[in-house]
Amino acid sequence: MAAGFVRCMYCGDSLGTDIDHFKPIARDPLSAFIWKNHFLACSHCNSNKKRDQYPCSPSGECLLVDPSREDPYDHLRLTLPTGKYRGITEKGSETIRVFGLSRPDLELGRAHAYARCGSMLRDWSAQIGGGREDLANTVLKSLSVQPFADVLYVMIKNSDAPGAANLFEAEILAALQKVRHILNVQ
Known part of the structure; x- marks a missing residue:
């Protein structure tokens, strides 16, 4: 589920203590049984930030970077000295917003x-x-x-x-x- 120590797949800071349903059960109850829908997350990202958020484009495409299928680097840029992320795609911007990746x-x-x-x-x-x-x-x-x-x-x-x-x-x-x-x- 996560390489190395079991870190949150979203923020990368905290230890992963929760299992997040990437596609929320409230949106798709059957996704609860799909292994690829279970991500290791910290309680802050899972319970305080994402919760049941799952923004989609008008065509229905999820607007969150799926860290198990996509390279976040394709959607986000990190300014190394400041630690600030910026979205370079709509997916990147929504991922920053939903998971609170711009927290101080x-x-x-x-x-x-x-x-x-x-x-x-x-x-x-x-x-x-x-x-x-x-x-x-x-x-x-x-x-x-x-x-x-x-x-x-x-x-x-x-x-x-x-x-x-x-x-x-x-x-x-x-x-x-x-x-x-x-x-x-x-």
Whole structure:
């Protein structure tokens, strides 16, 4: 249901403590029996934010990013230093609204995760350079299961974008490009 530690599939911050019915039971009672409709969520995203919301376009297409079927990166952009998401599609904007992804605590958490990722990438690189593969593997594992793993994903996705050298210092950029291949991020 969720990779690594069982984090909320929406905010990525909190531990997933609830099962969310992506398509609400109130809207489609039979969807309660469809495994692919069950997502791990934190109680805040599930009970305080989404509840029974399921916005759809006039043609009936769901306007929420389905994290099990879609790459959120196709709909959302994260400004790394600030931790702020912005929607680049209608789906992205509705996802931010419904799940409250612009909550100040989440934005601050993502901004801190950006700094933490940079530090951990430097440490990983130093461990590799020092021939300490076991320690490097521990750092990489910790990096990939931390809260706000979406920050690392966005950093990796941006590591080959034009202007990446302006966004990341050289050591972090080199580490991101190596980690991209290890974690097999496209």
